[in-house]
Amino acid sequence: MTVRFDKLGVVIAAIVAYAAFAAPFATFRANRIVPGEARSILDSLPAAVGPLLLAILFIAAIIALLKTPLVLRLAASVIALAALAILIGVAGSFLMPEGNTFVRISSASGFWLLIFAFTLLLADVLTRLNLSPWARLGGLVIAALAIGLLLASGSWNSLSILKEYANRADSFWAEGSKHVTLALGSLAAAVVVGLPLGILCHRVDKIRAGVLNVLNIIQT
Structure with missing residues (x-):
């Protein structure tokens, strides 16, 4: 059996490998003034969750790397993006000391590189599927609803950007x-x-x- 690689998938897999293992996933700051401390995926998440995220990223990267069916690539990109969106909120809650209102937790370069990589994979799949305008609009609506649900659920409330928003909502x-x-x-x-x-x-x-x-x- 011949193993065939996807050209874009090679780039995506390389980005995922660097972002997951070499770049920080989250940044911890004791307050908004001091420099941040970089935290890896394993340091940012509970003991059972960090390896799970790495496993999801690894499988999704392999699917992107190889010539795989479009439906499988679509599922991999959506699952990876959903996992990242949910678990960055988990990282914020995990790293936040209880009762501390000064600490700031923010997403770091590794998180954004992973978002970029799997968004690129998703965009490539959607282009190849040649969806109708209504199907694309439906996808955007679903994505917007998912983000709105995460915001409404409070999953991201421990992240610095939402803490700053809560403090300055009127000005915003x-x-x-x-x-x-x-x-x-x-x-x-x-x-x-x-x-x-x-x-x-x-x-x-x-x-x-x-x-x-x-x-x-x-x-x-």
Whole structure:
């Protein structure tokens, strides 16, 4: 039996190997000011959970590395991403000393590299499956619901980003509303000016040439 390797899978497996065994999974800080202490997967999770995550990552990486059916690759990427999303919250709770409000636990480079690797695998699978627009939209809705469920469950409450949000929620929403207002205002202005101008450029060659020249100068 000939073993065949997937080209993208080789890259994904290499990223997973480095992220799982050489890069930190979480960062522990005694408070928000002091430098963080890197913690590996085994140091960040309970004794029975760390090896389980490594096993999941290993199996998923092997599936990505080899020429395997798309359904199997899809399952591997989804399971790996779900495990990472859940267990980073477990790491936050595990590393957080009881009753301590100053400690900050955050996801480290290894976690984000693993998320990147399996998101890349998932994107590759979805591209190969050639799903319909409605199926893709359904996938996005499911992903959004899963993230919302994790947020609502409090699984990530021990992570530093949510602790900071809890402390500054009013400021967050005030600044967020300003950002959305500016973004929507810019979008509305672009649509009002750009849409009629684009239609006009499509219909009138002389105008199109002049507008494109001006835009090229501005962009340059």
